[in-house]
Amino acid sequence: xxxxxxxxxxxxxxxxxxxxxxxxxxxxxxxxxxxxxxxxxxxxxxxxxxxxxxxxxxxxxxxxxxxxxxxxxxxxxxxxxxxxxxxxxxxxxxxxxxxxxxxxxxxxxxxxxxxxxxxxxxxxxxxxxxxxxxxxxxxxxxxxxxxxxxxxxxxxxxxxxxxxxxxxxxxxxxxxxxxxxxxxxxxxxxxxxxxxxxxxxxxxxxxxxxxxxxxxxxxxxxxxxxxxxxxxxxxxxxxxxxxxxxxxxxxxxxxxxxxxxxxxxxxxxxxxxxxxxxxxxxxxxxxxxxxxxxxxxxxxxxxxxxxxxxxxxxxxxxxxxxxxxxxxxxxxxxxxxxxxxxxxxxxxxxxxxxxxxxxxxxxxxxxxxxxxxxxxxxxxxxxxxxxxxxxxxxxxxxxxxx
Numbered sequence: 001x002x003x004x005x006x007x008x009x010x011x012x013x014x015x016x017x018x019x020x021x022x023x024x025x026x027x028x029x030x031x032x033x034x035x036x037x038x039x040x041x042x043x044x045x046x047x048x049x050x051x052x053x054x055x056x057x058x059x060x061x062x063x064x065x066x067x068x069x070x071x072x073x074x075x076x077x078x079x080x081x082x083x084x085x086x087x088x089x090x091x092x093x094x095x096x097x098x099x100x101x102x103x104x105x106x107x108x109x110x111x112x113x114x115x116x117x118x119x120x121x122x123x124x125x126x127x128x129x130x131x132x133x134x135x136x137x138x139x140x141x142x143x144x145x146x147x148x149x150x151x152x153x154x155x156x157x158x159x160x161x162x163x164x165x166x167x168x169x170x171x172x173x174x175x176x177x178x179x180x181x182x183x184x185x186x187x188x189x190x191x192x193x194x195x196x197x198x199x200x201x202x203x204x205x206x207x208x209x210x211x212x213x214x215x216x217x218x219x220x221x222x223x224x225x226x227x228x229x230x231x232x233x234x235x236x237x238x239x240x241x242x243x244x245x246x247x248x249x250x251x252x253x254x255x256x257x258x259x260x261x262x263x264x265x266x267x268x269x270x271x272x273x274x275x276x277x278x279x280x281x282x283x284x285x286x287x288x289x290x291x292x293x294x295x296x297x298x299x300x301x302x303x304x305x306x307x308x309x310x311x312x313x314x315x316x317x318x319x320x321x322x323x324x325x326x327x328x329x330x331x332x333x334x335x336x337x338x339x340x341x342x343x344x345x346x347x348x349x350x351x352x353x354x355x356x357x358x359x360x361x362x363x364x365x366x367x368x369x370x371x372x373x374x375x376x377x378x379x380x381x382x383x384x385x386x387x388x389x390x391x392x393x394x395x396x397x398x399x400x401x402x
Contacts, residue, residue, distance in 0.1 A: 062382060063363070065272065067375025068112075070094055072283060075106060080283045084276035084360075084377065085112050086269065093123070101149025102294040103247075104128050106287050112273060117259070118219055119266050121273050124170055124227070124253035129153045134236075134243040155248045158208035158229045159184070165250060166227060167212070174214035174221075183209045185226065192228050192252070204231035204248070213260060223257035268363040271348055275361040351398040359401060370395040 064087035072080040072095040080095045093110030104126075113120040130150040132138065141147045143154075156164065159182050171177060185207035193205040209226040231248035256263065256270040349364040353371045362369060366379035372393045387395040 062378055062380040062385070063366070065276075065362070065377040065379070067276075069375075070108075070110070072106075076283055076286050078282055079280045081108060081277065081279045082375075083112075083273055083278065084375075085273060086114070087376075088115070089113060090115050098149065100146070101128060103148055103150070103291070105290055105294060108279075118216070118221060119258045119262070119269075120255075121270055122255040122257075124166065124225070124255055126253065127151065127165065127250040129155065129248045129250070131155055131246045131248065132243060134238075134245070136240070137243075150247060155204065155231045155246055156229065158189075158206040158227055159210075161229050161250045162208055162210045162225060162227055166210075166225060166253060171212065171214065171223075174212075174216065177212060177214040180211040180213055180222075183211075185209055188226075188252075189228065192230065198232075200234060202233040204229070204233070207252075220260040221257055222260045222263045223255055224263065225253065225255045227251070227253040268348060272361060272363050275348070350401045352401045353398060355396060369398045371398055372396075 065084040066087050067082055068085050068091050069082045070080050070091075070093075072078060075095055075097055085091055089112055091110060091112050093108075095106060095108055097106050098104060107126060109123050109125060111120060111122045128150040130141075130147045130152055131154050137147075138152075141152050143152050145152050162182070163179065167177070167179075189205045189207040192207065193203060205228065207226070207228045209224055211222065211224055213220065213222050215221065228251050229248065230251055231246050233244050233246040235242050236245050254274065256266070258266050348361050350359050350361055351369055351371075352358075353360055355371055355373050356375075360371075360377070362377060362379060367381050367383075368379070368385065370378040370380075370387050372387075372395050374393060376393070378387055378395065387393075
């Protein structure tokens with residue numbers, strides 16, 4: 001850990017280069033994804049999810065999932081991330097380049113909802129926080145103020161973050177809201193922390209899930225919200241002595257909600273969407289390089305989109321081995337999120353898609369699964385159904401991979 005000026009957030013610098021792709025709702029000039037066909041009704045597919053609850057489909061019906069690609073139109077110009085969503089569901093959100101936070105200059109947030117029901121998956125904001133016992137710094141940045149874009153606040157546990165931060169800020173207007181249960185998630189916390197930490201950095205990782213109930217537009221709702229608290233404390237020597245500096249984050253905040261009594265019936269679908277989430281390695285690489293440039297410029301603030309474009313033009317398209325390792329480690333965490341959100345459900349299966357050369361996890365229990373070259377999937381029990389019977393897209397049937 002290198003030395004720096006007493007007001008320089010050393011931990012932010014070292015941590016930000018590897019801590020990326022954090023979900024934040026667009027409170028800082030959200031740049032939405034370019035529209036795909038997520039809002040259109042599906043074509044010649046019998047009994048898709050358009051206009052229906054996505055829980056238990058009747059025998060012989062067909063579930064259609066399609067790949068939604070989010071383009072970082074005002075930043076890199078390329079794909080930022082993708083995920084599978086039910087046909088007919090609506091996607092909103094995208095990439096936000098945050099001008100007032102040089103340590104976390106780009107964030108991702110999105111919502112996927114059933115326009116004809118109450119089912120919704122939401123990526124809640126990541127919140128960047130900071131705390132220190134340096135009295136001089138605290139005199140200039142008291143609690144509630146912002147320190148290099150991070151809110152000044154003492155670190156709390158994941159349960160406290162859900163109850164005292166997430167709920168008031170994002171569900172504060174819900175009528176008749178009550179907390180039903182809390183569940184610690186030590187396995188997820190362990191996955192986020194990784195195999196080893198940084199020398200000289202004391203890490204605190206905690207994860208929890210909360211079940212809440214409330215009324216929305218007259219409809220009783222139930223919702224699971226999961227979040228991780230990550231804190232990284234370093235000792236910083238100065239001429240006045242040694243003090244501690246702790247940047248911390250409320251991260252990986254995911255919400256699944258539905259009408260009361262229907263949340264469990266939609267768990268497999270929510271898990272399929274979460275498991276399919278993939279950040280583009282190219283976008284991840286560019287983002288990390290922009291963070292490095294900002295750190296090398298002593299956490300210079302981005303003043304405009306034009307300045308951001310100049311930073312992006314300085315990045316290299318080549319992905320280093322260490323960057324790819326960091327990317328793979330983060331992707332494994334997203335895979336664990338879907339598992340932990342529905343850990344009591346054992347109803348997903350791995351399929352190999354030869355069209356893309358990748359594996360995909362989809363809801364189990366369907367007799368036939370088909371994939372197209374355009375990123376769509378059809379899951380059906382319908383005997384004799386073949387999506388290739390007719391003009392249009394070519395489909396290939398998939399097999400379960402044990």
